[in-house]
């Protein structure tokens with residue numbers, strides 16, 4: 001029984017260490033630049049309020065990366081992954097023309 005507890009503790013510790021390392025790695029990931037050609041192609045802005053509404057008529061007030069189904073972070077995260085941009089993080093309050101409702 002003592003060995004099971006020790007093994008459980010070791011597995012738990014490794015899991016926590018990995019989780020901390022992964023969250024730190026995510027936080028250190030580069031942010032997507034608005035000037036990145038992939039970002040320009042979909043009109044990405046770090047602040048949805050700066051979207052050119054005459055150019056992107058599909059934008060609706062209240063839409064942000066944080067409530068887009070492609071956002072990989074939590075809805076409260078300032079930055080998070082997006083399935084469109086690989087390792088680069090997008091701003092939670094950002095937006096692009098590929099916005100998809102949850």
Ligand code: SF4
Nearest residue numbers: 065068071082096099
């Ligand atoms: S697809 Fe969604 S999460 Fe990704 S940049 Fe566009 S609006 Fe933001």
